[in-house]
Amino acid sequence: MVRKVIIALDFASKQEVENFLSNFSEPLFVKVGMELYYQEGPELLRYLKSLGHQIFLDLKLHDIPNTVEAAMRGLAKLGVDLVNVHAAGGYAMMEAAKRGLAGSDTKLIAVTQLTSTSEEQMHHDQLIEVSLEESVLHYAKLAKLADLDGVVCSVHEAKAIGEVCGEDFLRVTPGIRPADVSSDDQIRVATPRQAREQGSTHIVVGRAITKSENPVTSYQQISQEWSGEA
Numbered sequence: 001m002v003r004k005v006i007i008a009l010d011f012a013s014k015q016e017v018e019n020f021l022s023n024f025s026e027p028l029f030v031k032v033g034m035e036l037y038y039q040e041g042p043e044l045l046r047y048l049k050s051l052g053h054q055i056f057l058d059l060k061l062h063d064i065p066n067t068v069e070a071a072m073r074g075l076a077k078l079g080v081d082l083v084n085v086h087a088a089g090g091y092a093m094m095e096a097a098k099r100g101l102a103g104s105d106t107k108l109i110a111v112t113q114l115t116s117t118s119e120e121q122m123h124h125d126q127l128i129e130v131s132l133e134e135s136v137l138h139y140a141k142l143a144k145l146a147d148l149d150g151v152v153c154s155v156h157e158a159k160a161i162g163e164v165c166g167e168d169f170l171r172v173t174p175g176i177r178p179a180d181v182s183s184d185d186q187i188r189v190a191t192p193r194q195a196r197e198q199g200s201t202h203i204v205v206g207r208a209i210t211k212s213e214n215p216v217t218s219y220q221q222i223s224q225e226w227s228g229e230a
């Protein structure tokens, strides 16, 4: 299995992306989220593809099924590798999202509980009274039932999801922090080594690389820890 770190390009402009990517000489797996996409749109994706990078378009759609299906029909034309929805949108919405992508090679995953959410916050803010792991597992099972390719979760739920939904079911885990790096606004954090040991299929890393004084060195160190070479 090729383990490639997904780098979150959380920048505000194409210029900043160009500056960042000029440090690297190899094809990467990058994530484009709301901050960047809302400024630069599909043109930026075409630019990244022209450089040979794989793309996770992280827009976390969450709306009525008809709207999400139509939006996915549009995203299907962009030729990205991975897109996502919020599992909280429900089974019908996830099925509709999948229908919208029909005929494309784009994989679809669902966000379970954000990695910035604690169990206490989930109880208080969302009035969900089960444990955080139960909630994440419930959403993962629902996503599997709707024929999605996997979920976004934290490393701490990845193993249980693999056991319940199958090892082929993607477990894309943000909230990754090397041991000496600040958690920032993330709550359910883990190291690249823990991610490997707990069965994440992909890790997403933003600030630990993009805000590093030496992004290439940080990327290489995280990649080695993730792939088991360190």
Ligand SMILES: O=c1ccn([C@@H]2O[C@H](COP(=O)(O)O)[C@@H](O)[C@H]2O)c(=O)[nH]1
Pocket: 008, 010, 033, 111, 113, 114, 115, 116, 152, 153, 174, 175, 176, 184, 186, 204, 205, 206, 207, 208
């Ligand atoms: O549950 C989630 C879902 C998405 N994200 C995104 O991943 C990156 C993480 O960035 P860091 O700087 O490594 O914290 C960011 O783009 C989030 O929007 C997430 O963190 N948690």
